[in-house]
Amino acid sequence: MISEAQFQKELELIISNGIREDIGPGDYSSLACIPFEAKGKAKLLVKDEGIIAGVEFAKMIFKSVDENLVVETFINDGSKVKYGDVVFHVSGSSQSILKAERLVLNSMQRMSAIATKTNNFAQLLEGTKTKILDTRKTTPGFRACEKWAVKIGGGENHRFALYDMIMLKDNHNDFAGGISKAIEKTKAFLTENNLDLKIIVEARSLDEIKEILQNEGIFRILIDNFNFEDTKTAVALIGDKCQTESSGNINEKTIRQYAECGVDYISSGALTHSVYNMDLSLKAL
Structure with missing residues (x-):
């Protein structure tokens, strides 16, 4: 198996490529209507059931987009979740939260599906x-x-x-x-x-x-x-x-x-x- 250092490098590459792919030269939707200095807060809401996965990866994404974003975790990776559960809150720059939103969701949605199927087999x-x-x-x-x-x-x-x-x-x-x-x-x-x-x-x-x-x-x-x-x-x-x-x-x-x-x-x-x-x-x- 690959080393932990190699694995971390792979994760960093996924994040950098995901940001490049999704943000490119800028999130013009947010830049157009959200002031640079605006602060906000959002929640990760579950609308399904299964095993949650990608919480720690989401933290890596938020930090990569803006190291000043703060994540307050309520449910950890590997936990069972149901409709209506709130996994975490993220707060800080509104523009930064919006930049990270899609990469976080795409990653966590797929990772959670895989964790859920694996858990069923296990x-x-x-x-x-x-x-x-x-x-x-x-x-x-x-x-x-x-x-x-x-x-x-x-x-x-x-x-x-x-x-x-x-x-x-x-x-x-x-x-x-x-x-x-x-x-x-x-x-x-x-x-x-x-x-x-x-x-x-x-x-x-x-x-x-x-x-x-x-x-x-x-x-x-x-x-x-x-x-x-x-x-x-x-x-x-x-x-x-x-x-x-x-x-x-x-x-x-x-x-x-x-x-x-x-x-x-x-x-x-x-x-x-x-x-x-x-x-x-x-x-x-």
Whole structure:
């Protein structure tokens, strides 16, 4: 996984790009009718229900827009919210509050939706050893926030990007001439480049799992698109030789059954690519 410093840098890039995109040369609507010296106060109002996420990120946005804005928090990230709840108040320059408004709302609405969906999955896994993972199926330019939201919702992060973990999927294996060749070439590459990265290998059949197990140094096997019985067989074959992860068309109706097959992790792209934004508003007080 990437370092905390790298993660913070990603968040800063999201904010700077969001401000550039939304404000550009100036918020002319506010400049036209709000005096520079005007002071104001607004509340973050919940018009939905679920798990709130993005409160701390909103604070970062407000500080980036205007370090003199003051945020008074009433509900923290990861808390359950309902219609009518007020998450925080923000006070200071009226122009600054309006500049930050859309970026704060867009970010928190999506992060809260992701945290809510993740929390639903995590609750379905309660009582098993299985943990829910996200994927790289994220919104371009917003990945750090979406992965943060997964953690707020009770999930765990998979690799952040292509550079912090090796993941040999079907195309890698096919282009490399087979699973064992892909693994062999990968190990040589890591040694030659003095890289210490974990290796995950995708398996599409029980025979492929048997082939993967003939190779040393595999961190996790991705059991992809297996049915329940074959997943149980795969877990038994793998034993404690490495970690196990199930993926592929797993939803709220099937996730518990896959967990009961004994896998360590279940990864789901739906956590980030199939959510409906939580309804939030920033209203003047």
